[in-house]
Amino acid sequence: MVSKRVNVMKNLDWITVALFLLIMVCGWLSICGASSNVDVTQLLSFSTRPGKQLVWMLCSIVLATGILAVTKDFIEKYSYVIYVLLLLLLLVTIIIAEDTKGSRSWLRFGPVSLQPAEFSKFATALALAKLVDTHGFILEKWGNLIKAAGIFMLPLLLIIAQKETGSAIVYLAFFLVLFREGMSGNILLIGFCMVLFFILGIKYSEFEFANQTFSVGVWLVLSLIQIITTILIWMYSKDRRMTALSSYINIGGLLLGVSVSMLIYPFDVTILQIVLISIVIVLLLFYGFKDMIRQYFFIALFAICSVGYLYSVDYVFEKVLEEHQQTRINVILGLEDDPYGAGYNVNQSKIAIGSGGFSGKGFMKGTQTKLKYVPEQDTDFIFCTVGEEQGFLGSAFVLLLYLGLLLRLVYLAEQQTSVFCRVYGYSVACILFFHLFINIGMVLGITPVIGIPLPFFSYGGSSLWGFTILLFIFLRMDCERTAR
Numbered sequence: 192m193v194s195k196r197v198n199v200m201k202n203l204d205w206i207t208v209a210l211f212l213l214i215m216v217c218g219w220l221s222i223c224g225a226s227s228n229v230d231v232t233q234l235l236s237f238s239t240r241p242g243k244q245l246v247w248m249l250c251s252i253v254l255a256t257g258i259l260a261v262t263k264d265f266i267e268k269y270s271y272v273i274y275v276l277l278l279l280l281l282l283v284t285i286i287i288a289e290d291t292k293g294s295r296s297w298l299r300f301g302p303v304s305l306q307p308a309e310f311s312k313f314a315t316a317l318a319l320a321k322l323v324d325t326h327g328f329i330l331e332k333w334g335n336l337i338k339a340a341g342i343f344m345l346p347l348l349l350i351i352a353q354k355e356t357g358s359a360i361v362y363l364a365f366f367l368v369l370f371r372e373g374m375s376g377n378i379l380l381i382g383f384c385m386v387l388f389f390i391l392g393i394k395y396s397e398f399e400f401a402n403q404t405f406s407v408g409v410w411l412v413l414s415l416i417q418i419i420t421t422i423l424i425w426m427y428s429k430d431r432r433m434t435a436l437s438s439y440i441n442i443g444g445l446l447l448g449v450s451v452s453m454l455i456y457p458f459d460v461t462i463l464q465i466v467l468i469s470i471v472i473v474l475l476l477f478y479g480f481k482d483m484i485r486q487y488f489f490i491a492l493f494a495i496c497s498v499g500y501l502y503s504v505d506y507v508f509e510k511v512l513e514e515h516q517q518t519r520i521n522v523i524l525g526l527e528d529d530p531y532g533a534g535y536n537v538n539q540s541k542i543a544i545g546s547g548g549f550s551g552k553g554f555m556k557g558t559q560t561k562l563k564y565v566p567e568q569d570t571d572f573i574f575c576t577v578g579e580e581q582g583f584l585g586s587a588f589v590l591l592l593y594l595g596l597l598l599r600l601v602y603l604a605e606q607q608t609s610v611f612c613r614v615y616g617y618s619v620a621c622i623l624f625f626h627l628f629i630n631i632g633m634v635l636g637i638t639p640v641i642g643i644p645l646p647f648f649s650y651g652g653s654s655l656w657g658f659t660i661l662l663f664i665f666l667r668m669d670c671e672r673t674a675r
Contacts, residue, residue: 199259202670204603210596211647211662215251215655217589218573218648219244224555225569225576240569240650247652251659258663263671266664267321267611274318274342277311281349288353296353308358309657311346313664316618318342319365323372324611330373339369357641364625368617381493384419385500388412392504406461409501413464416497417441420471420490427486433478437471468494537636543568544578544586544634551582569650571642574634589648593627603669612668619665623658 223241237243284307288295297304319342322328330336343365350359363382370379395408424437448463472491479487543559546552557579568576578586597620604616623646630645632638644654 197262197670199667199670203259204599204666204669207596207599207603207662207666210592210599211659214589214592214596214647215248217577217592218645219248220554221573221576221580221648222569222650224557224580225573243652244650244655247655250652251655254656255659255663258660259667259670261667263612263668266317266668267324270317270321274314277307277314278346278349280307281311281346281353285349285352294354296350296355296358303652306358306653306657308346308350308353308355309653310660311350312361312622312657313661315343315346315362315365316615316622316661317664319368319618320611320614323614324609330369331375336369336374336378340366357643360629360641361622361625361643364621365618367621367624368614371617372614377489384415384497388415388497388501389504391415392501393508409461410464412501413461413468413498414445416494416501417445417464417468417471419497420468420494423490423493424471424475424487427484427490430478430482433474436474440467440471440474465498468498537633537640540572540575540634541636543575547579547582547586549583551578551580551585554580556580570644571630571640571649572634573645573649574631578634590631593623593646597624597627600665603665606672607669608672612665612672615668616665619661622661 219241222244226240237246284298285295288297289299291297296308297306319339322339322342323330328335330339343362347359347362350362366374366379366382370376391411392408395406395411418441421434421437421441425434428434444467445460445464448460448467452458452460472494475487475491475494478484479491539559543557546559547557551557557576559575559579574586574589577589581588600616600620600623604613604620607613607616626643626646629638629641629643630649633640644651646658647655649655
């Protein structure tokens with residue numbers, strides 16, 4: 192469907208387009224720098240990775256132009272259809288895809304391989320935007336929240352079934368979109384607590400206090416549950432006596448128990464903590480029914496689920512996660528030192544970035560990446576090429592480009608006059624932010640290595656095309672806003 196009465200070229204946000212092109216060009220230059228045994232005369236040859244990436248880039252520009260010729264009404268009308276088709280493609284991929292590095296996520300079409308997971312992001316964003324734009328839709332209703340979460344949890348599960356855990360985790364970025372649209376901040380608090388409890392429970396599970404018999408990890412998590420529960424009661428309680436009572440039981444009882452165990456008679460303080468938390472839960476349920484305070488039930492549920500989650504962490508870590516995932520987490524948490532195994536990529540990446548110094552070694556002069564000391568140096572770990580060749584200055588410049596793109600997308604999303612366009616715009620910004628944060632973090636060794644590309648930067652046609660579609664659908668929507 193051709194655009195109607197909208198001068199796309201006039202209304203297109205050229206600032207975003209310029210940032211997109213700049214990031215893509217910087218990525219291509221980094222791919223050139225990371226390519227071994229390739230001189231300047233071969234950079235345009237299709238037999239080399241820089242040459243192939245150049246073709247993907249030109250195709251992306253053609254793809255973006257084609258998207259700009261489609262109207263916003265057409266995109267909105269067929270949002271669910273596109274979503275269902277991509278879900279079916281994800282399902283088919285599980286069945287027919289060949290095993291590639293332990294995953295079944297790539298479909299081959301002759302000499303070209305495509306990863307459907309990269310394209311399902313824009314389809315999921317469209318479906319979520321369509322749902323939230325439904326008349327009378329508010330996220331304060333649990334039914335609506337479950338529907339919204341189901342929109343992106345379904346592709347997440349299908350991608351996990353392809354054994355592409357890293358690509359699946361990206362879909363959690365949609366929770367940030369829901370938070371912008373009115374989802375309770377308590378949901379984000381729960382998510383943060385789950386991550387924190389998991390890290391503390393694993394990292395300190397084998398540590399014990401001097402002359403004590405209980406695990407430091409369990410004690411820390413239970414202490415946090417007591418403190419957070421007390422803070423939540425203070426925030427939502429209308430009765431100061433309830434706040435004081437929970438404080439005395441949780442905080443006072445904890446301090447008393449630790450003092451007795453350390454100074455008088457050693458015993459397992461975590462058992463006392465479970466008893467104290469149980470007493471507070473009983474009080475919350477009692478006063479919740481008595482005074483009909485709904486928040487008390489949620490706080491009690493938070494405490495119950497948190498304790499249950501704590502004692503399931505070991506099972507999940509040992510039985511659910513695969514061995515290489517366990518090793519990566521242990522390396523990140525400092526529980527294992529594996530510089531030649533799971534920690535090799537990160538270790539070599541740090542060396543490459545550090546060797547670049549302030550201004551770098553120069554274009555195509557990076558020895559660490561050029562000689563392939565860094566695995567995946569032009570895909571998942573491409574940012575270390577920037578650090579080695581262009582140094583701190585080049586790295587800062589690339590990060591500023593991304594910051595400018597993210598801020599521009601948030602600005603444009605806020606300017607939208609329809610809920611559909613606003614939700615989709617925030618979906619684009621959140622997905623790009625999540626990719627950027629995780630990718631840069633794993634290169635620097637501060638986030639787990641989960642293998643996701645740097646948007647518009649890493650080598651590969653699937654990711655570049657997927658991000659291009661994701662971005663330019665939003666820019667096409669924005670054209671109709673500025674045309675009014």
